[in-house]
Amino acid sequence: MYPNLLARQFKAEAPNQKWVIDITYLPFQNQFLYLSAIQDLYNNEVVAYHISERNDLKLVLDTLDKAKRKRNVTGTMIHSDQGFQYTSRSYNRRIEQWGMVGSHSRKGNCLDNACIESFFSHLKTEKLYMDKCTSMDELHQAIGQYITFYNSERFQKKLGYLSPIEYREKMDA
Numbered sequence: 001m002y003p004n005l006l007a008r009q010f011k012a013e014a015p016n017q018k019w020v021i022d023i024t025y026l027p028f029q030n031q032f033l034y035l036s037a038i039q040d041l042y043n044n045e046v047v048a049y050h051i052s053e054r055n056d057l058k059l060v061l062d063t064l065d066k067a068k069r070k071r072n073v074t075g076t077m078i079h080s081d082q083g084f085q086y087t088s089r090s091y092n093r094r095i096e097q098w099g100m101v102g103s104h105s106r107k108g109n110c111l112d113n114a115c116i117e118s119f120f121s122h123l124k125t126e127k128l129y130m131d132k133c134t135s136m137d138e139l140h141q142a143i144g145q146y147i148t149f150y151n152s153e154r155f156q157k158k159l160g161y162l163s164p165i166e167y168r169e170k171m172d173a
Contacts, residue, residue: 001087002102006079010115012042015168016071019047019078020113021063021086023055024120026128028139035123035143036063038078039116043171044156045164046119046147047071051140060085064094074099081105081113122150 012018018041026033036059037049048066052059067073078100080086086104095102105113127146133139152165159167 001082002104004079004106005077005101005103006105008114010041012040015040015042016073016076017042019067019076020116021060021078021080022113022116022120023059023083023085024124025055026051026124026139026143028133028136033136033139034059035120036060037116037119037147038063038067039119040164041115043159043164043167044115044119045151045168049143049147051143057085057088057090060091061094064091068098075101077101077103079103079105079113082107119150122154123147 006018006020009018019038020041021036021038023034023036026035031053032055034052034055035049036052038047039045040047047070048063050059050063050066052062078095080103082104085091086102092102123143123146127142128139131138131142133142151163153163155161155163156167162170
């Protein structure tokens with residue numbers, strides 16, 4: 001267990017300074033799929049995601065691996081709830097080996113991870129509840145399309161009405 005280092009300070013001064021990670025359930029036909037995502041609090045960009053039929057440790061580790069392939073993670077704070085995946089030895093060993101700093105929400109307090117919960121809500125209300133997917137492939141495609149849209153086109157007031165990628169590129173210039 002890590003202390004709550006994020007402490008609801010959802011603003012980051014630079015990319016890869018503060019990330020949040022979580023899992024959401026996606027009802028599909030007579031089952032659930034699980035979406036794990038990592039969001040950078042600098043610009044709310046979804047850095048990596050992974051979809052699985054199982055809510056297990058592998059889902060989270062696969063998401064972490066995707067994020068590490070895209071970004072320099074050394075020194076990045078990664079904040080999560082206290083789910084079994086995020087308190088496991090494998091998860092903790094991996095983030096420590098990569099030089100990341102772990103942070104956990106207080107027990108049973110979803111507001112401590114409000115940013116990624118908000119992203120999941122947008123995904124569901126703006127895409128998944130509107131588009132009734134009839135196959136697993138369609139659902140995977142819809143999620144990928146929405147995340148691309150969210151990162152590159154969906155403007156956010158807190159980012160000066162820019163999309164996450166536009167904001168990052170403007171600040172890099």
